[in-house]
Amino acid sequence: MEKVSFYSLVKNFKAVFIDSYGVLKNHEGLIDGVQDSIDYIRSQNIPFRVLTNDASRSQEQQIQVFKNLGLKGLREEEIITSGMLARQFLELKITSGKVAYLGTENSAEYILQSGLEHVPISDVDLNSMKDIDDISAFLFLDDEGFDWNLHINKTVNFLRRKNLPVIVANSDKYYPVSKSDVAIAIGGISRLVEYIVDQKFIRFGKPDSQMFMYAFDELNKTGTFAKEDILMVGDTLSTDILGGNKFGLKTLLVLSGNTRSDTVDLKINSSGIIPDYIADSILS
Amino acid sequence: MEKVSFYSLVKNFKAVFIDSYGVLKNHEGLIDGVQDSIDYIRSQNIPFRVLTNDASRSQEQQIQVFKNLGLKGLREEEIITSGMLARQFLELKITSGKVAYLGTENSAEYILQSGLEHVPISDVDLNSMKDIDDISAFLFLDDEGFDWNLHINKTVNFLRRKNLPVIVANSDKYYPVSKSDVAIAIGGISRLVEYIVDQKFIRFGKPDSQMFMYAFDELNKTGTFAKEDILMVGDTLSTDILGGNKFGLKTLLVLSGNTRSDTVDLKINSSGIIPDYIADSILS
Amino acid sequence: MEKVSFYSLVKNFKAVFIDSYGVLKNHEGLIDGVQDSIDYIRSQNIPFRVLTNDASRSQEQQIQVFKNLGLKGLREEEIITSGMLARQFLELKITSGKVAYLGTENSAEYILQSGLEHVPISDVDLNSMKDIDDISAFLFLDDEGFDWNLHINKTVNFLRRKNLPVIVANSDKYYPVSKSDVAIAIGGISRLVEYIVDQKFIRFGKPDSQMFMYAFDELNKTGTFAKEDILMVGDTLSTDILGGNKFGLKTLLVLSGNTRSDTVDLKINSSGIIPDYIADSILS
Amino acid sequence: MEKVSFYSLVKNFKAVFIDSYGVLKNHEGLIDGVQDSIDYIRSQNIPFRVLTNDASRSQEQQIQVFKNLGLKGLREEEIITSGMLARQFLELKITSGKVAYLGTENSAEYILQSGLEHVPISDVDLNSMKDIDDISAFLFLDDEGFDWNLHINKTVNFLRRKNLPVIVANSDKYYPVSKSDVAIAIGGISRLVEYIVDQKFIRFGKPDSQMFMYAFDELNKTGTFAKEDILMVGDTLSTDILGGNKFGLKTLLVLSGNTRSDTVDLKINSSGIIPDYIADSILS
Structure with missing residues (x-):
């Protein structure tokens, strides 16, 4: 597939959805030149949303992280996280009780925002009927903030005791922490945990359509946008491109992250996930 | 869980989504009394949509089938099939070329409606470069209309030759054909085919959110409905209830189809999929 | 990995296990020069066994096929098929009743040899309690000899009616029928069928250890051979090499079949299945 | 299925294979009366082997544990652990280098016995080419002896750097730690880890045939036993009974562990794994 220029391509669309990791930033920080790209999109009056499978931080905290990395001018409504879908689920489906979770105190912000009480699994007494009874949902939020051995096992035993809605607020398998490590x-x-307790949990985040639908609905509160008006930009075939394609958006794969120039053809062929366009990055 | 009356429950909602098989009809035909239930909903001015994982017939043909079974007054816009999502995908993502498919001529109606040419896999010459080149998507539509041995194998070999979008227009594993058989x-x-060619296809239909989203969007063209205003009614935990829950709807499991009274508790416990309400049927 | 010569390597072993398809023959027939390789092994007094995931023909019929292809001098005891493991299972575990099957009359030879009666699923009357009661095991033998639509569905409904041992006599996903087609x-x-009825069947054939154990035991009836004395030769990482490695044999991957020279390194790296040696073929 | 008496049944066999947890012991310690059962088997001159999916302790240490629980007279050769299969793999396939592992120092005994050097993943420097080069196999041994967060992640990153044989010495998902907890x-x-690095590891332990084969071979060093001479006794359908059936042994399911009297029929029906006999326990 021929490579295109992001700057030329984006002008044909009325809005853009952008993946965060591998497009805007990488393990070293902000990708050089990304501020220019964002400024360019704004200058063309093309609204955008950053779609990220991240439930470890609230929208506000995400903005702060981007600011610290050097990206200026992002607004809260321009960030869509998979944690927001978990929050929406709680708001719509859980009317009372506490929500137990695995994650940091920071990530529990999404529970707080839903108006429900939150309790880390570490604070639940599995031998207290009252403690068990009080909890009406369980949330997987972040890989940090708990002792893996102790509290993953405790989660398993909690879920063996109580049948309740279990929500995964970030469906990613792993994330990069350096050039070579994840x-x-x-x-x-x-x-x-699903494998051990033999149940299927509710998962939010790309490639699931609900993430795109949420961003689409949010965008349409600010104007009128059809699916064909929107370009989805991402670096990962199995999340950004698969999800974007299925939702009916035109998709652009960039080679500044997970997918490398020398293996992109192989990966597209073996996965059967085909982007509409390919570009080196969003930098030009 | 205590059983509720559908008639009492539905009055608390502004709209209803209803599964077809196991709620409105079963292997013997229309469930006795369903006409009364539909009339009751209408008398309460509660709009409804029938959501069915069926791509073997168009909306219009579905209406005709219900009419033949004895259910009167269904309107075309009240039927949402997973085939319509496949059609939408073709409209949004496939701009040229032909669409090859497995299914009946009837089911190919969805391709026709998208404005694209359709060709059954039986008519494709795998040794003709032109034939292969001309095809830009593949669609799984119906389990009838082809020779399983000959044409499933041909599909495998076609997909080994060409990398293109593959869409499954009905994600159900099986369907009932009599009291005991499927x-x-x-x-x-x-x-x-996925297992043999080692790829992931794009699947439409419950429990996937996109089906609910489509029905939700269609409904909202006729008024203003929030997710909390809608009740999803179905007989199958893994499709109707899981999908309804995830989308954020209140869910009612009825025991007139796949899920039986004597095993419902066991099934809910082992699956972890919990409906908000349970009723024997929609008949009272 | 450096390539070795099969002729040089094999001299270091007291016995050889050889895969059939991709090593001895391919879609065009016998691989040119294979008669010389077999003659060479014999001249070195190295006994061998051909291990094949094939339950469509008995040992005797397999010999005949090789003879027809032009390979002379194979003896019955030199062929080990996965069908023989199915037969052994029937002999050891099924003491009475009939065995229903999917496959050709030819493949049912394995049931006949076990001393049990065989009945194709097409001849079973699902509405006859007697027919159902009479059957004490079900066997998947061959992809031919039945109507896929009719009899795969009939198998599903039979297995929904009766809980009994189900055996798969050939665990391969697919087989090559021409240079490009499978x-x-x-x-x-x-x-x-497993996916539809949601059960796990008993599968025989490489890479499962039981196939190697059977060949190992047969070989040891003719002398004394330790695992370290035996070289496993095959063209497929996921069956021949994985199974040979796990059983504790030294393994040689040949590039005359499924695995090609230009992608062998990639396949080894992505699968994590590592042969001890690689050779172009067994021809030199 | 009618229940049988273990004492009556076992007299029809020349040897017995016995699962450990749920048959001989449970979370409270030795099951009351098991000493009598073992004494009874011995008095009938029926040799037995205890087959356990446990790689956390050597044969010798297992004997010591049974002694501490109060079971007297077990001999080292009567214990077969899945760790012994991992050791055999190392002996046959790994000729040089070190073996990295996850587990306790105790469990690493199996590596020591194979004559190879062992190194816990915690001691490997992922940035040292020499460290990486030195390691020729990786072993999953025990769930204790390491920091889950730190060292599971380190294992993932090690396996991303180096392609080498990976062995799982105990294939169980979980084990009971109290009446209700696992x-x-x-x-x-x-x-x-398999899911994250997207590879298939080599797994040892029931239900895999190789475990039964190992016990069978060891037993046959002390006499002549055919498969039909041996009874497999276990409390778990998916490991003991499935594995015993597939290997061709007669199987006895006991209800003193994982499988309970009130759900045994349901479990057999839904799994399709059918024992030849059922008994309450081995106590009478």
Whole structure:
């Protein structure tokens, strides 16, 4: 497939959805030149949303992280996280009780925002009927903030005791922590627990359509946008491109992250996930 | 869980989504009394949509089938099929070329409606470069209309030759054909092909959110409905209830189809899929 | 990995296990020069066994096929098929009743040899309690000899009616039928049925250890051979090499079949299945 | 299925294979009366082997544990652990280099016995080419002896750097730690790592045939036993009974562990794994 220029391509669309990791930033920080790209999109009056499978931080905290990395001018409504879908689920489906979770205090912000009480699994007494009774949902939020051995096992035993809605707020298997290394994400941990307790949890985040639908609905509160008006930009075939394609958006694969120039053809062929366009990055 | 009356429950909602098989009809035909239930909903001015994982017939043909079974007054816009999502995908993502498919001529109606040419896999010459080049998408539509041995194998070899979008228009594994017997659905056949060619296809239909989203969007063209205003009614935990829950709807499991009174508790416990309400049927 | 010469390597072993398809023959027939290789092994007094995931023909019929292809001098005891493991299972575990099957009359030879009666699923009357009661095991034997639509569905409904041992006599997903084309094998079909009825069947054939154990035991009836004395030769990483490695044999991957010279390194790296040696073929 | 008496049944066999947990012991310790059962088998001159999916302790240490629980007279050769299969693999396939592992120092005994050097993953420097080069196999041994977060992630990154044989010495998902609670076993942890690095590891332990074959071969060093001479006794359908059936042994399911009297029929029906006999326990 011939490579295109992001700057030329984007002008044909009325809005853009952009993946965060591998497009805007990488393990070293902000990708050089990304501020220019964002400024360019704004100058063309093309609204955008950053779609990220991240439930470890609230929208506000995400903005702060981008600011610290050097990206200026992002607004809260321009960030869509998979944690927001988990929050919406709680708001719509859980009317009372507490929500137990695996994650940091920071990530529990999404529970707080839903108006429900949150309790880390570490604070639940599995031998107290009252403690068990009080909890009405369980949330996988972040891979940090708990002792893996102690509290993953405790989660397993909690879920063996009580049948309740279990939500995974980030479906990613792992995330990069350096040029060569990764860390298992809460989505990966939740797969282990699913396998042990033999149940299927509710997962939010790309490639699931609900993430795109949420961003689409949010965008349409600010104007009128059809699916064909929107370009989805991402670096990962199995999340950004698969999800974008299925939702009916035109998709652009960039080679500044997970997918490398020398193996892109092989990966497209073996996966059967085909982007509409390919570009080196969003930098030109 | 205590059982509720559908008639009492539905009055608390502004709209209803209803599964077809196991709620409105079963292997013997229309469930006795369903006409009264539909009339009751209408008398309460509660709009409804029938959501069915069926791509073997168009909306219009579905209406005709219900009419033949004895259910009167259904309107075309009240039927949402997973085939319509496949059609939408073709409209949004496939701009040229032909669409090859497994299914009946009837089911190919969805391709026709998208404005694209359709060709059954039986008519494709795998040794003709032109034939292969001309095809820009593949669609699994129905389990009938082809020779399983000959044309499932031909599909495998076609997909080994060409990398293109593959869409499954009905994700069900099987469907009932009598009190005790089932038949493998096109969703099941597509799993076999996925397994053989080692790729992931794009699947439409419950429990996937996109089906609910489509019905939700269609409904909102006729008024203003929030997710909390809608009740999803179905007989199957893994499709109707799981999908309804995830989308954020209140869910009612009825025991007139796949899920039986004597095993419902066991099934809920072992699956972890919990409906908000349970009723014997929609008949009272 | 450096390539070795099969002729030089084999001299270091007291016995050889050889895969059939991709090593001795391919879609065009016998691989040119294979007669010399077999003669060479014999001249070195190295006994061998041909291990094949094939339950469509008995040992005797397999010999005949090789003879027809032009390979002379193979003896019955030199052929080990996965069908023989199915036969052994029947002999050891099924003491009475009939065995129903999917496959050709030819493949049913394995049931006949076990001393049990065989009945094709096409001849079973699902509405006859007697017919159902009479059957004490079900066997997946061959992808031919039945109507896929009719009899795969009939198998599903039979297995929904009766809980009994189900055996898959060939675990391969597919087999090559020409340079570019494959056909779904009975192992693939059995996966579809497993998926529909949600059970795990008993599977025989490489890479499962039991196939290697059977060949090992047969070989040791003719002398004394330790695992370290035996070289396993095959063209497929996921069956021949994985199974040979796990059983504790030294393994030689040949590039005359499924695995090609230009992608062998990639395949080894992505699968994590590592042969001890690599050679172009067994021809030199 | 009618229940039988173990004492009456066992007299029809020349040897017995016995699962450990759920048959001989449970979370409270030795099951009351088991000493009598063992004494009874011995008095009938029926040799037995205890088959356990446990790689956390050597044969010798296992004997000591049974002694501490109060079971007297077990001999080292009467214990077969899945760790012994991992050791055999190392002996046959790994000729040089060190073996890295996840587990306790105790469990590494199996590596020591193979004559190879062992190194816990915690001591490997991922940035040292020499460290990486020195390691020729990786072993999952025990769920204890390491920091889950730190060292499971380190294992993932090690396996991303180096392609080498990976062995799981205990394929169990979890093990009971009290009447109601379980702990994730190293077999479960290895599944998480497999899922993250997208490779298939080599797994030892029931239900895999190789475990039964090993016990069978060991037994046959002391006499002549055919498969039909041996009874497999276990409390778990998916390991003891499935594995015993497939290997061709007669199988006895006991209800003193994982499988309970009130759900045994349901479990047999839904799994399709059918024991030849059922008994309450081995106590009478």
